[in-house]
Amino acid sequence: xxxxxxxxxxxxxxxxxQWREVLALLPVLVLLELILSADNAVALAAIARSSNQPEKExxxxxxxxxxxxxxxxxxxxLAQWVLQNSWVQLLAAGYxxxxxxxxxxxxxxxxxxxxxxxxxxxxxxxxxxxxxxLGFTDLAFSIDSVAAAVAISDQILLISVGAVIGIVAxxxxxxxxxxxxxxxxxxxxxxxxxxxxxxxxxxxHVLLPAVNQPDxxxxxxxxxxxxxxxxxxxxxxxxxxx
Numbered sequence: 001x002x003x004x005x006x007x008x009x010x011x012x013x014x015x016x017x018q019w020r021e022v023l024a025l026l027p028v029l030v031l032l033e034l035i036l037s038a039d040n041a042v043a044l045a046a047i048a049r050s051s052n053q054p055e056k057e058x059x060x061x062x063x064x065x066x067x068x069x070x071x072x073x074x075x076x077x078l079a080q081w082v083l084q085n086s087w088v089q090l091l092a093a094g095y096x097x098x099x100x101x102x103x104x105x106x107x108x109x110x111x112x113x114x115x116x117x118x119x120x121x122x123x124x125x126x127x128x129x130x131x132x133x134l135g136f137t138d139l140a141f142s143i144d145s146v147a148a149a150v151a152i153s154d155q156i157l158l159i160s161v162g163a164v165i166g167i168v169a170x171x172x173x174x175x176x177x178x179x180x181x182x183x184x185x186x187x188x189x190x191x192x193x194x195x196x197x198x199x200x201x202x203x204x205h206v207l208l209p210a211v212n213q214p215d216x217x218x219x220x221x222x223x224x225x226x227x228x229x230x231x232x233x234x235x236x237x238x239x240x241x242x
Contacts, residue, residue, distance in 0.1 A: 038191075038194070038226055039141075039191055039194035039195060039197075039198060039222055039225075040137075040138060040141045040170060041169075041173035041177050041191075042177050042181075042187065042190070042191025042192070042194070042229075043099060043137055043141075044064070044065075044134055044137060044138065044170060044174040045174045045175075045176075045180075045191075046103070046181060046188050046192070047064075047125075047130060047133045047134055047137060048064065048130060048174065048178060049178050049181055056127060057178060058175070059127065060127055060130040060131055060134065061134070061171060063127075063131045063134075064132075064133075064134025065134065065138075065167055065170060067131060067132075067134065068135045068167055068170070069163075069164065069167045071136070071138065071139045071142075072138070072139070072142050072163045072167065075139060075143065076160055076163060082143060086206045088143065089143055089202055089205065089206045092139075092140040092143040092199075092202060093140075093200075093202040093203040093206070094199075095137075096141070096195050096196070096199035096202070097196065097199045099137065099192065099195055100192050100195050100196040100199065103188070103189070103192040103195075104192075107189070138167075138170065177191075180230075182234070183233055183234055184229060184230050184233055184234070185232060185234055186228060186230075186231065186232055187229040187230060188229075190228055190229025191225075191226075191229065193225050194221070194226070197218070197221055197222075197225075198218075201213055201218060
């Protein structure tokens with residue numbers, strides 16, 4: 001999810017015709033980015049964590065987030081084209097559903113093969129595959145929100161600033177979540193449930209455009225899921241560096 005999905009905040013920026021007014025609103029932008037990018041950050045953390053090597057995780061995050069920034073800027077430039085081609089949004093929704101189903105399948109395989117007391121180890125991936133998954137996962141999350149932002153505002157520079165802030169926030173929150181995934185056993189599942197919800201929201205937006213989907217409902221759903229995800233903490237946890 002992305003802060004540019006909130007029309008109310010975009011309306012505030014439309015009235016801010018001086019840079020000092022825009023800068024005064026940036027702290028709000030940063031705070032909301034940290035909250036609304038939580039689902040995206042957990043998915044990215046789970047992907048980066050698959051290497052099970054702290055140094056490789058940091059490298060994958062740095063390169064993957066850099067790729068995500070390039071893809072987001074390209075998406076902003078091509079947003080009008082995305083709006084005119086709903087199959088792109090359907091493709092993004094399908095990709096997010098695939099991530100969710102893959103998570104369920106991996107969890108099912110782990111529960112079948114491992115004893116109840118065993119420590120679950122993430123699936124190993126190559127650095128290149130991890131980086132590509134990071135970049136395109138962020139892109140899939142951003143398609144709906146960036147397209148919506150461009151549809152209601154022509155302030156491309158402001159939208160780009162929001163995207164850059166979102167990417168920087170993702171880098172730090174993803175590193176934090178990599179550590180938390182070992183400490184809170186429910187958190188990864190909560191994150192991927194949120195991924196499925198974002199995919200469903202995107203699917204409804206394409207197939208039933210007349211249906212109103214208030215952004216505050218999305219925020220509440222994400223907060224509920226993450227409250228559940230952080231409700232149980234393991235006594236002993238494997239430490240990961242972020």
